[in-house]
Amino acid sequence: MDAAARSTSSALDDALFEQGERFAYFQAVRLLRRRARLAGDDPERLRVRPRLALGFPESDIDQIERDLPRRHADIDDDAPEPAPTPRITANFFGLYGVSSPLPSFYTEDLIEEEREGRSGMREFLDILHYTLYPLLFESWVKYRPHVRVVEEGDTAMLERLYAFVGLHERSMRRDDTPGVSDMLRYAGLFSQRPHSALGLKTLLADAFAPADVHIVNCVESWLPIPDDQRLTLGDGRHALGVECYLGQESRDANNHVRIELRGLPLALFEALQPGRREYERLRFFTRYYLTEPFDVTVLLELRAGLAENARTGGMQWNALGRDTWLAPRANAVPRPVSFAI
Incomplete structure (x- = not known):
């Protein structure tokens, strides 16, 4: 697996540096920053400057270099080999080039300077570019939480996202609680008020696909006086x-909800049995979504034709009332299993 991962990474590097013009700018920056992190280097070493030309480009990027060229005077024979500093030559957002906000004669002077074998003026402007382009990337990342959290490791943004579902404190997000890691996916449902049966159905239908989920409200029950x-x-x-x-x-019909999960495949049917991990996820999602202390009954129905005969000594088809039925008919829908959570 490691060899395959290295091969894929190497192929991506080759494409990135040999065919850089085929990548979108922000995609290339993300890949180069990821490459630096995997190598243990500083992702901020990336340098970006505009293309020195007045022709209209076809893409965001002109080229991507593996490492900045160094003058011989800058190299110390006794110093350790410095980490590579990749450089992107972009076709937009620069103080010179076709998209420059400055008059075109600034770019023309730089082109003339390059023809004479000099680059002092351009390198001076690139000092500004090495700050401006990273600011552009930061502004792009600012409103993309998935990039900030997953790729940039922004824990502050992660805390804000968890606040939408009421889990802003780290102590509330125990890793051993099934379902906590999935809460961000359903932040939109948890942030809606009031919570509804439709919202609960939408949450459970996605969390336990391909189950056919139904929420039955106002289930009649008898409560002790x-x-x-x-x-x-x-x-x-x-x-x-x-x-x-x-x-x-x-008799009361205001305090009881029934969750029906029908058409379950065998693996999901077994995983939802009491004591299993999916059962704990179901219990966590339901109890956390409901804002009132309702009595909740779960009904599980195995897909037709999947039930087998009871077996003694086996790992399945031996729990009476859970996955064992007396005199089952072939290809019939087994009697649903019901329990409270």
């Missing part, structure tokens, strides 16, 4: 249907 609210002689609570009820339980 607290002792202090039951009918008791002499306490004054005797208006039937108003402040007292017969029996020890009351």
